[in-house]
Amino acid sequence: MTDRKTSDHNQQQDGRASLEQLVRWRRDVRRFRPDPVPDELIDRLLRLADLAPSVGNSQPWRIVNVRSAETRTTIIKNFQMARDRSAEAYAGDQADLYNRLKLSGFDAAPVHLAVFCDRSALQGHGLGRQTMPETLDHSCACMVTVLWLAAREAGLGLGWVSIIDPAEVSKALDAPADWKLVGYLLLGWPEEEHLDPELQRYGWQPRTPFETRYFEAGSIAERAGVQADEPKASGVPMGTVTLVGAGPGDPELLTLKALKALQSADAVLFDDLVAKPILEFVRPGARMIDVGKRGYRTSCKQPDINATMVSLAREGLKVVRLKSGDPLIFGRAGEEIEACRSAGIPISIVPGVTSAQGAAASLKVSLTNRDHARRLQFITAHDRRGHLPEDIDWSAVADSAATTVIYMPKRTLAELTDVALVHGLDPNTPTIAVANATRPDEQVFIATLATIAAELHAAHPDGPVLVMVGEALRYATVRDVSEQADAIVAALDVMPGQS
Template structure:
C-alpha cells in the first residue's frame, strides 16, 4: 500500500491519503528499507509533530536524533538483553511466538529518534499538572502520534520500540536526570505495507470489538466483566459485494454496479479503477485504496481479505471495487473464500471486461464466425510476476482461435517467442490496447511477430491487453485504410475512389 502524498521528498508519492486511511493504516512498522530519508523531510515532520497539543502548552517532549552507529549499536544490545529478559515471562506457545517476533528494523531503519519527557519543565506554569501530573507523559504521546500520522502521510513508516531498558538508553544518550524516556522511535521507508498490525497478523493478539471499550455513564456500573461477558455485535449484519467497474469508461458501469456504489458504506478500490467511477460513490462512504501495483511493493491480498472482513464485521456494506470484471483475473476466488470462511454475506456484480471494451471501440467481433471457433483469455504473468509455465501453447497457436492476453507488459516478448516456436504464424494480426475505453486509450496495430517490439518502443502507461487472431483482420484493414487517408490528406492528395 502506497500512501498518497504530493510531497516531492517521497519517492513513492502518488497522491494524498485521507485522515481515515492514515488512522487505519498507521501500523507499527518493523521492517524498513535502508534507503536514506532526506534531512529536510525529517525536519519537516518533526516540526509538524512539534505542533501537537500539550497540557498547559508545556511541550515537554525532548527529541534526540541518534545518527551515531556506535550509539545505535549500544541501543541494539540494550534491546536484545531486554528482549531475553521479557521473554522469561512467557511460556509454551506464547513464548515460542514471542521469540519469533524480531525487530529487524532496529538495524535497518535510517533514522533513530529517542523521545524523552522533561519532568522538570517549567513551561506551562504547571497548569493541569497539580491534579494529574502524568499528563506530561500523555502530552509526549500526543506528539508521537502526530509524528506517526505525519510520517505515514509522507509514505514513511514509524516503529515504536518499547522493549528496552529506559535507564540504560538515557545513560547511553547522556540524557539529563529529569528526562524520562517515552519511546525509542525508528523512521524510514517501509519494506512492505499491511493493513493489519503485525502482532495481529502473527496471532499474538486480535483486535477486539469497539463496544468492549465504550461505556455510557449512569446506565450500569462500569465494569470490564460486564462488557466482556456480552458479545458485541453490530446493529445490522455487514456484507461484501465484489463489483466490476469495467475497463474505465464510467458509462459502461451496469445499473446494479451503480446501485452498489451509491449504497456502500466503504469502498476498497484497486489502482486501475478510473477516477470518474470513484466520483460516483455515495458521499460520506469510506474510500480505501488497496491497489496492487504490478512489480512494485503493494498491498498484499491477505491484508485486503482481512480489511473486507473487518469492515463487514462492523456492520458496514462493503464494496470491493475492481477494474474490468472481478471474475476474470481479478482474484475474486480468494476474496469470496475469505468472506465465506468468516461467515460474511458476499455477492458479485459482474463488469465489462477490458477485452470487450477494447473490441467494442475497435468495432471488431472477437468471434467472427468465418475466422474464430473459440475465444480464449489468458494471463501473461503468474503469482511471481513471471510468464506462467502451464500455458497451453497449442491453443495459443491455433489459427481458428482469438486469444486475448491480459497483463502482458513484462512478458510479451517471451510469450510471443514461445508461441511462434509452437507454430503460431508470425503474420497473425495482433492489436495491443492501452487504457481501453478511457480518454487516453492507445491502440497499436501490428502482427504477433512484431507487437512486442512495438509496445516496448512506445512504452505506454496504464493497463495493456493484447488481442491476436485472424478475426482481427477486419480491424487491421480498417486501420490501414484510415492511415492511408491521413497520409493522403497530409500531402494534399485524395485517395483513389473505386
C-alpha cells in the same frame, strides 16, 4: 445517480495520501531498508511534530537523536535482555509465537530517536497538571502521533519500541533525572508495507470492533464486561463484503447492481486501475481506501487487502471491493472469497464488463466470428513473479481457429509472441493491442503477431493494456478515426471487409 466532485474523496487530487489512508497504513514498522534518510527530511519532520498540541502549551517532549553506533549497541542489548525477560510471562504456543515475532527494527533502521517527557518543564505554568499530571506524558504521545503521520506522508515508516528498560536507556543517553522515557522510535524507509499491524498478521491479537470501545453515559457498567473478541456479544452485526466489477473504464458500462452497491457502501477498497469518474458514484461519506500503487508507498499486498476487508466487515460495515473489469477475470477474486469465507464474512459478487469485451465493442468486432473463431480464450502474460507463466498451453495459443486475449502483457509480450511463433502460430495473424479500453484516452495499435511487441514497446502507452490475437480481428474498425483504416491495410495487407 449521486454525483459529487473527486475532491470529496479521501484520496487527494494530487495523488497524496488522505488522512484516513495514513492512519490505516500502519506505523508499527519493524522491517526497514538500510537506505539513509536525508538530514533535511528528518529536521523537517521533527519541526512539524514540534507543532503538536500539549497541555498548557507546555511542550514537554525532549527528542534525542541517537547517532552513536556504540550507544545504539548498548540499547539493542538492553532490548534483547528485556525481551528475554518478557518471554518468561508466556507459555506453550503463545511463547513460541512470541519468540518468532519481529518486535523491533534495530538492525536496519537508519534513524534512532529517544523521546523523553521533561517532568520539570516550566512552560505552561502547570496549567492542567494540578489535577491530571499525566497529561505531560499524553502531550508527548500527541507529538509522536504527529511525527508518525508526517513520516507516513513522506513515505517513511516509524516503529515505537517499548520492550526496553527505561532506566537503562536513560543512563545510556545520560538523560537528566527529570526526563521520563516515553518511547524509543525507529525511523526509515519500510522494506514492505502492510495495512494490518504485524501482531495482527501473525495471529498475536486481532482488531476488535469499534463498538467494544465506545460507550454512552449510563451504559458503561452494562457493557464494560463484554469481551472484545466476541463481536456478536457486543451487539455489533456482522458486515458484508461485495466484490464489484467496475468495468474497463467507461462509467456508463457500470451495471445497475454495481451502482447500487457503490451507493450503499460504508467502505470501498478500490484498485489503482479503476477509472476515477467511477469513484464519483460512491456514496458520500463512505470510507475510500486506495489499495493500488502510489508514490508514497510500495505496492499493497494481497494479504493486506484481505485483512482490511475482513476487519472492516467485522466492524459491521458494508464493504465494497471495487476492481477494474470483472473481478472474476484475473482479479484474484478467489483469494478474497476464501479470506471472507474463512472469517465467516458474508460475500457476494457483482460481475463487470471485462476489458476484452469493452475493447471489442470499441473496435466493433466479434471475438467469436463464426467464420474464423470456434473458441475464445483469456490468458495472463505474467505469473506471481511477474514472469511469463510456465504452464501456458501453447498448442491452444497457436490454434488459428481461436481468438486469444492476453491480459497484463506489457512486460512479457515479446517473449510470449516469440514462443507462440515457435509453436506454429502464423506471424501474420492479426493482432491488436488496446490501451485504456473504453476510456477517453483509449489507444489502439493494429499490427501482426510478429510486429505487435515492437510497436507497443515503441509507443510505451500508459494505463492498462490488453492484446487480442486471431483471424476474427481482420474485421476490427477503430472508432471514428479514418486513418486507422490505412493502418489495417498496412499491417494486415487486406481491407477490413475482406476475408
